Every structure is written in C-alpha cells, then in structure tokens.
Amino acid sequence: MVRIIPMASSIKPSLSSLGFAGTARLGVSLSSANLCRRLSLFHSATAVPQLQSFGLRASKLSGRKSCCISVSAAGREAHASTATTQENALEWVKKDKRRMLHVVYRVGDLDRTIKFYTECLGMKLLRKRDIPEERYTNAFLGYGPEDSHFVIELTYNYGVDKYDIGSGFGHFGIAVDDVTKVVDLIKAKGGKVTREPGPVKGGKTVIAFIEDPDGYKFELLERGPTPEPLCQVMLRVGDLDRSIEFYKKAYGMELLRKRDNPDYKYTIAMMGYGPEDQNAVMELTYNYGVTEYDKGNAYAQIAIGTDDVYRTAEAIKLSGGKITREPGPLPGISTKITACLDPDGWKTVFVDNVDFLKELE
Numbered sequence: 149m150v151r152i153i154p155m156a157s158s159i160k161p162s163l164s165s166l167g168f169a170g171t172a173r174l175g176v177s178l179s180s181a182n183l184c185r186r187l188s189l190f191h192s193a194t195a196v197p198q199l200q201s202f203g204l205r206a207s208k209l210s211g212r213k214s215c216c217i218s219v220s221a222a223g224r225e226a227h228a229s230t231a232t233t234q235e236n237a238l239e240w241v242k243k244d245k246r247r248m249l250h251v252v253y254r255v256g257d258l259d260r261t262i263k264f265y266t267e268c269l270g271m272k273l274l275r276k277r278d279i280p281e282e283r284y285t286n287a288f289l290g291y292g293p294e295d296s297h298f299v300i301e302l303t304y305n306y307g308v309d310k311y312d313i314g315s316g317f318g319h320f321g322i323a324v325d326d327v328t329k330v331v332d333l334i335k336a337k338g339g340k341v342t343r344e345p346g347p348v349k350g351g352k353t354v355i356a357f358i359e360d361p362d363g364y365k366f367e368l369l370e371r372g373p374t375p376e377p378l379c380q381v382m383l384r385v386g387d388l389d390r391s392i393e394f395y396k397k398a399y400g401m402e403l404l405r406k407r408d409n410p411d412y413k414y415t416i417a418m419m420g421y422g423p424e425d426q427n428a429v430m431e432l433t434y435n436y437g438v439t440e441y442d443k444g445n446a447y448a449q450i451a452i453g454t455d456d457v458y459r460t461a462e463a464i465k466l467s468g469g470k471i472t473r474e475p476g477p478l479p480g481i482s483t484k485i486t487a488c489l490d491p492d493g494w495k496t497v498f499v500d501n502v503d504f505l506k507e508l509e
Contacts, residue, residue, distance in 0.1 A: 237463040241400040245455050245501060246421055248428045250288065251320070251381050252301040252448040255362050256309035258287055261302055264360055265289050268334045269322060271378075274299060283307075291377040294508055298378050298428035303448065311362070314444025316492070318433055319357070319365035321380025323425075327356050327370040334358050345370075350409055362446070374425055381450060382431040385492045386439035388415055391432050394491055395419045398467035399452065404429060413437075441492070449487070449495040453504055460498045461486040473497075483507055 255261045265271040266289070274288040283306040290299030300320075324330050327345045335341060342365070343357035354370035367380065385391040395401045396419075404418040413436040420429035430450075454460045457475040464471060464486075472495065475486035484500040 234466045237459065237466050238397050240459055241397070241463045244400055244460070245453070246400050247453045248298045248421065248430075249451040249453050249499060249504065250290075250294070250299045250301045251450045252303060253364065254303045254305065254308070254311050254446050254448065256304075256311065257361065258285055258302060258304035260361050262287055262289065264337070264339065265300070268337050268339055269330075269366070270324075271300070292375075295505060298376055300378065301451075311446035312442075312444035313363055313446040314442040316384050316441030316443045316494075317364075317447040318382030318384055318431070319367050319380075320378070321367045321369055321382065321431070323369050323371040323374045323377045323379045325370070325372070327354050327368045330368055331356050331358070349412060364446075371425065376426060376428050379424065379428055380431050381428070382433060383492075383494055384433045384435065384438070384441050385490075385494075386434070386441070387491070388417055388432060388434035390491050392417050392419065394467055394469065395430065395432070398464045398469050398488075398490075399496070401430065443493060449497050451497045451499050453501045454498045455501055457484045457486040457498050457500055461488070464488045477503075481507070 262273055266273060271289040271291060274290055274294060276285070276287045278285045285304045285306075287302045287304075288294060288299050289302065290297050331341055331345055340359040341356065342359055343355070345354055345356040345368075347353065348355050356368045358366050358368065360366065367382070369379070371379075392403055392406075396403065399419075401419040401421060404420055404424055406415065406417045408415040415434045415436075417432045417434075418424060418429050419432060420427050461471055461475045468491070470489040471486065472489055473485065473487035475484065477484050483503040483506075485497055487495060487497045489495055
C-alpha cells in the first residue's frame with residue numbers, strides 16, 4: 149500500500165507543536181518583559197543619593213520584583229502546559245487502534261521471490277500492482293487478508309537486480325507446525341538452509357534459519373496453530389533501553405518480554421501490540437558494545453495502522469523521533485500517512501486505518 153519514497157530531510161517540531169502558542173499564552177507581554185529589563189538597567193546604571201530617592205527606589209524595586217516574579221510564574225506555567233500536552237499525546241497513543249500492517253523491502257527478481265514464498269513458505273500472493281510511470285512493481289504476500297493479517301510488500305524497481313541488505317537488518321520470523329518438514333521442502337526446492345532444525349540456544353523452541361533468493365534471512369519457529377504465522381521482524385539497535393522507551397511512547401507498543409544472553413553477548417526485546425503467539429512483533433536486538441549498523445538499501449520500512457496520522461506525528465515529535473514525511477494524503481490518492489525514523493534510523497510509516505481499508509476495496 150505504501151510506496152517506498154525518497155527520504156526527506158528531518159523536520160524539527162515547531163514551538164506550537166510543543167504546546168507553546170505565543171507570548172499571550174505565557175501570561176506576560178513583551179512590554180512587561182522590556183519594562184523589567186529597563187528597570188534592571190536603570191538601577192544598575194544610575195547613582196541617586198539614598199535619602200532623597202528612598203521612596204522612589206523602593207517603589208521601582210518593588211515593581212521590578214513583581215515583574216520578574218510574573219515572568220518566573222509564566223515560565224512555570226509554560227513548562228506545565230508542555231508537560232500536560234506531552235502527557236495527553238502519549239496517553240492517546242496507548243488508546244489508538246494500532247496494528248502492524250506490512251513490512252516493505254526490495255527484491256531483484258519479483259517472480260522468483262513470489263515463487264519461493266508461495267512454494268516453500270506457504271504464502272499466498274494477495275495482490276500485485278505495476279506502476280510503469282514510476283518504474284516499479286509491488287507484490288503483497290502473506291497468510292491471510294491484509295485487513296486482518298501482517299503481510300509482506302515486495303518492491304521491484306525496474307532494472308535493479310541486487311541490493312545491499314547491510315548488517316542492521318536481522319531476519320523475519322515465520323511460525324510453522326513442523327520446522328523439519330518445511331526445511332526438507334526448502335532443500336528440495338533448492339533453497340538455502342543456514343541453520344539446521346534444533347532447539348534455540350538457551351531454550352526449548354525448535355528453530356531453523358533459511359535464506360530467500362535475495363539473501364533475506366527467515367527464522368522458522370515451531371509453534372502451534374497461530375492466527376499470525378508471519379510473526380517477527382528483527383532489527384538490530386545500538387541502545388536497547390532507548391529503543392524500548394521510544395517504541396513504547398511514540399509507537400504505543402508494549403514490552404512483551406526481554407531476554408539477556410551473556411554467553412553470546414546479546415539482549416533482545418520483543419515489542420508489539422499483543423501476545424507473540426497471536427500478533428506480529430518487533431524483535432529488537434542489542435549486541436554488546438555495538439552502537440551503529442550499516443542499514444544497506446534493501447530493507448525499507450514497516451507500516452502501522454493508526455486512527456489519526458496527525459496526532460501520531462505529534463506524539464513522535466514529542467518522543468524525540470524524526471518526522472521524514474509530514475502527515476497528510478499521498479499525492480493522487482486520499483490515503484493519509486506520516487513517516488518517521490526511530491533513534492537508530494529505522495523507518496516506519498503510519499497509515500490512516502479508514503483510508504487503508506478503502507484502498508483495499
């Protein structure tokens with residue numbers, strides 16, 4: 149649904165978006181502030197005999213004190229107003245109806261990838277669209293309808309047959325009934341298995357790792373029946389606690405669980421909008437001592453549904469995120485979106501829930 153568009157420069161929040169609306173809201177006028185400043189200059193630069201000017205100086209000092217107290221109180225009011233605005237925005241985020249819609253990435257041969265995903269991973273081709281004037285084609289694949297399932301959006305750009313996946317992207321996760329059976333099928337189809345079936349390190353869940361024709365890694369997790377087989381997107385981050393707080397405040401996700409593995413020097417955090425066995429989640433991974441990663445140009449973004457892209461953008465700004473596309477409708481269609489970067493530079497697009505459903509019609 150969402151095109152991969154060039155990333156615009158970061159747009160800093162305006163004062164009005166942070167809860168300030170001019171000097172009148174601060175409770176002090178410019179003339180009052182100037183008066184306070186003039187009184188200060190007057191008393192520091194004028195020498196008047198104490199006995200002759202006692203009453204006048206006392207009066208002016210009293211006025212100066214009153215003025216400065218007014219400014220100080222106004223500052224406290226502005227701070228309280230900002231805090232209230234931020235609190236309201238973050239509370240709204242928690243109540244917003246959000247769901248991970250799709251993950252977008254680029255491939256070098258669309259038909260080849262569709263064949264692999266449908267024949268080896270059991271996905272269905274949900275829809276396909278070609279945009280010749282902009283020289284790209286999209287294909288949407290998954291395990292159920294887009295209005296209720298997390299799906300993959302593949303992008304093929306005319307004439308580009310290879311991309312750099314980089315070191316920051318980790319893998320996608322797929323829940324299956326029998327990992328060994330799926331691995332055998334993938335081998336029979338000529339697919340690449342990079343980790344044979346077996347228990348996860350430090351746990352009991354049976355997993356395996358495979359690669360698709362473009363080199364994207366998929367983790368196969370042995371799990372009972374689930375409404376959301378496409379269950380994970382794993383990205384590496386440089387500061388896990390910072391990322392957790394950002395995803396909670398700006399994206400409204402919950403920290404579902406956190407696990408440290410000191411033997412292998414990494415920590416993971418599962419973030420999402422519901423239990424892992426029923427919803428797609430983000431798996432954020434921190435490798436000890438690594439603060440930055442090469443993101444390449446293959447992985448693009450995830451898309452998340454929201455009831456209000458405008459309020460979403462405000463909450464992201466208040467949480468320290470960078471808006472790369474201001475909220476509003478896409479050119480040529482009425483679908484409203486906003487796009488942002490998390491603290492590590494991973495892109496997310498928020499899509500209006502009602503507009504998204506209309507587009508599927």
